[in-house]
Amino acid sequence: GQSLEQPSEVTAVEGAIVQINCTYQTSGFYGLSWYQQHDGGAPTFLSYNALDGLEETGRFSSFLSRSDSYGYLLLQELQMKDSASYFCAVRDRQVTTDSWGKFQFGAGTQVVVTP
Amino acid sequence: DTGVSQNPRHKITKRGQNVTFRCDPISEHNRLYWYRQTLGQGPEFLTYFQNEAQLEKSRLLSDRFSAERPKGSFSTLEIQRTEQGDSAMYLCASSLGALGEQFFGPGTRLTVL
Numbered sequence: 001g002q003s004l005e006q007p008s009e010v011t012a013v014e015g016a017i018v019q020i021n022c023t024y025q026t027s028g029f030y031g032l033s034w035y036q037q038h039d040g041g042a043p044t045f046l047s048y049n050a051l052d053g054l055e056e057t058g059r060f061s062s063f064l065s066r067s068d069s070y071g072y073l074l075l076q077e078l079q080m081k082d083s084a085s086y087f088c089a090v091r092d093r094q095v096t097t098d099s100w101g102k103f104q105f106g107a108g109t110q111v112v113v114t115p
Numbered sequence: 116d117t118g119v120s121q122n123p124r125h126k127i128t129k130r131g132q133n134v135t136f137r138c139d140p141i142s143e144h145n146r147l148y149w150y151r152q153t154l155g156q157g158p159e160f161l162t163y164f165q166n167e168a169q170l171e172k173s174r175l176l177s178d179r180f181s182a183e184r185p186k187g188s189f190s191t192l193e194i195q196r197t198e199q200g201d202s203a204m205y206l207c208a209s210s211l212g213a214l215g216e217q218f219f220g221p222g223t224r225l226t227v228l
Contacts, residue, residue, distance in 0.1 A: 031215050042206060042222055043158065048215025087157045091215060094170055100213050102148070102171055105157035
């Protein structure tokens, strides 16, 4: 089976740095994605790591360690608009095609940014 | 607007009725995913297609749920004999093959009375 764990809530002030950790268990692994979702909105894609290491996109960075089954999303220079839920999602292996499979999402981390 | 559309945006139905939702993905995307999301939870995988082939369906999904993607374009998700526990946001997403980015539609909010 699969399982993902991420903290339920993180609170930080504007301008701070926040790290959201995600640990996962899966029978086949192809990559780890991160999504942002504002209240009432749909999830929007932030990043995808298929290989170990750090990927940087503006103020957001994502890291993956496949040997540790662990990744994190780093939010820098926090802004009020970053208040949202953040989800990690593991991509598994599709058995019949032996190729990229479905995504399983974590329960999400609510990030609250205060002035 | 991601380019993925879903209809209807809201659906209120009585318990026991059948409902059908539609998703129109980004035209060149070969993969289409259906998820269900309840308050405070992440999107829960339901099923996905590569072109017109349904590659996987959640084992947690009852037989009341069925999805199709004729001709590999739009998709429909049908729920038969709805139950109050089916009340949720139903999200559709599309992607292009190996890429890890999914584009989500705005969702269909289902309320079962």
